[in-house]
Amino acid sequence: MELKNQVVLVTGGSRGLGSETVKAFAREGAKVVINYFNSEERAQDLQNQIGDHAIALRADIRDENEIQSMFHQAKEHFGKPITTVVNNALVNFRFDPVTKKDASSISWQDFQGQLESAIKGALYTVQAGLPDMKEIGYGRIINIGTNLFQNPVVAYHDYTTSKAALLGFTRNMANELGQYGVTVNMVSGGLLKMTDASAATSAEVFGMIESSTPLRKVTDPAEVADAIVFFASPWARAVTGQNLVVDGGLVMD
Template structure:
């Protein structure tokens, strides 16, 4: 006779203005838009950065006591643990939402990408460390606090390119596809702890540092293929991240919400 499945623990979903949010790569581009969206909603935000100290400090200075810039290379597990400890010690409260946004050393430049006959193991490994291992390390670092709080939110930033490879960025796309798998398996594993794990996948965003190398003709072609006839902005994608961290998304987990103006269906 099999044992009954244990009941899920009661979950708590604080309102956005009661949350402590960690945004990796939160000082520039999409990360800055996400950080600003949470800060605008009243949350406390840890703005993680690697090389963008000035941008992180300028963003934090606009929000006085609710934003903390912290330098850490999220590819280093020890720095990840220190990042979480510093954030929770500074604010005196556990991290309630983790946004895995950091994108390491990548530019959306179709002319410079490795072609199928040029792709190397080193290029694949570099993207897997930044887009798969780093998010796993970060989730593991915040898990004790989220479990103690009986709930939490993880939002991973993905891409629509593995469904619509308008430009075949092989290494980046493969790593993000793996992150979607991690999103869904972790959602199942952590659901009984009251932790929701989701992904938000944008298309090409207009404009971030990573997409600055993209020619206008590519932006225009993508815009023409969407029902909205425009390219999604970082602020629009940030809105969806806020939704997934909010009490209104308490029943949403293991999902990949595509925010690309309707370019990809389903």
């Protein structure tokens, strides 16, 4: 399906990588659902920038009923169902190497919070979208990972573990859903410059990444967003169960 015929949901779509992903899909002519939880003003501003091809809808990705309602609202608004889901939302996390919890202080609740953000959120969006995807014989699920579970330069225990689990989720769903014309892939950026989540990262850390990356630069959100669009495009129609690392070559898998 061409991008211009798709209805794309971007969870956590009001800021950072989510905002750039919304803009990238809109640039290609897709209709976009901007999901937000707390950032209503940013979501509405982004909707106004894009115009009729966008709608901002509030939903907590950890709440199954709210996700189901969002899918229904989007279908009513655009007159056709969501075809493409980008599971991007990040709940209650900042990349702060100074204040992060170490192995002796991190709790199971910390892990559980990030697992609910990554796995529960992705599960609910897949389940909400699957009936329509099966009916039309088409769907695209793109989960947002991280290069940290391959190269944990900073030990963000809860976040990194949840994203590693999300890769397992991605490949299991790819295996099962391919028969219905649904592909499931992951895009894993490195530390991005600059998002709200990475705002606490020091200049020294950014400099270290820049100097050790083949492209000699820190990846920005718009570059990752273009890779996300690729997985929804016709050019990726035979690709599923894959994890594409977009970090300037810092991690070579």
